[in-house]
Amino acid sequence: DTAVSQTPKYLVTQMGNDKSIKCEQNLGHDTMYWYKQDSKKFLKIMFSYNNKELIINETVPNRFSPKSPDKAHLNLHINSLELGDSAVYFCASSQPYTRANVLTFGAGSRLTVL
Amino acid sequence: QQQVKQSPQSLIVQKGGISIINCAYENTAFDYFPWYQQFPGKGPALLIAIRPDVSEKKEGRFTISFNKSAKQFSLHIMDSQPGDSATYFCAARGRLGGGADGLTFGKGTHLIIQP
Numbered sequence: 499d500t501a502v503s504q505t506p507k508y509l510v511t512q513m514g515n516d517k518s519i520k521c522e523q524n525l526g527h528d529t530m531y532w533y534k535q536d537s538k539k540f541l542k543i544m545f546s547y548n549n550k551e552l553i554i555n556e557t558v559p560n561r562f563s564p565k566s567p568d569k570a571h572l573n574l575h576i577n578s579l580e581l582g583d584s585a586v587y588f589c590a591s592s593q594p595y596t597r598a599n600v601l602t603f604g605a606g607s608r609l610t611v612l
Numbered sequence: 613q614q615q616v617k618q619s620p621q622s623l624i625v626q627k628g629g630i631s632i633i634n635c636a637y638e639n640t641a642f643d644y645f646p647w648y649q650q651f652p653g654k655g656p657a658l659l660i661a662i663r664p665d666v667s668e669k670k671e672g673r674f675t676i677s678f679n680k681s682a683k684q685f686s687l688h689i690m691d692s693q694p695g696d697s698a699t700y701f702c703a704a705r706g707r708l709g710g711g712a713d714g715l716t717f718g719k720g721t722h723l724i725i726q727p
């Protein structure tokens with residue numbers, strides 16, 4: 499069973515379109531994240547939700563809107579896509595307040611904006 | 613701004629050699645230092661981690677050395693194998709924007725082990 503699963507794995511779209519990426523975790527973790535990995539492999543946190551509540555919102559354009567319907571799901575909706583949004587988006591989860599607080603990542607969703 | 617500086621950006625090591633990746637941090641409030649390994653097309657996966665009250669941690673061929681006074685830590689891969697070829701990220705746990713805890717990542721090291 500995949501612990502953190504993301505769909506779709508690949509997404510190719512035109513500038514100006516709106517797209518969504520979905521994430522689900524079956525680890526029972528309370529916290530979920532979205533990270534963006536650019537072409538240089540740099541990993542940058544975008545959002546974090548703890549038990550459906552937004553707790554981290556780094557400097558991200560408001561075209562990006564996360565939504566957590568329950569603590570096992572965290573979706574990312576992107577409006578008016580731009581060329582610079584092309585990247586790999588990783589969902590991750592963790593259990594806070596534990597000794598390890600280890601992040602478990604999904605396999606990533608590669609977004610290409612043409 | 614919290615930062616974790618990682619070097620080198622890329623590294624080529626012969627099979628059987630020792631791979632060494634270095635990281636430095638600024639925020640003394642960081643309390644946990646994991647290393648992640650990422651293969652092409654996959655998400656990063658936890659490799660090994662250390663707490664700042666420990667100077668070294670070893671798991672198989674992977675060792676973290678931690679120097680709290682210098683605010684530096686490094687990953688050593690002994691007897692490097694072609695299967696170790698991947699991108700490695702160091703990270704540090706601390707307060708991010710909004711006051712919540714999270715990981716700040718280094719920029720990654722692309723490691724190639726030549727047969």
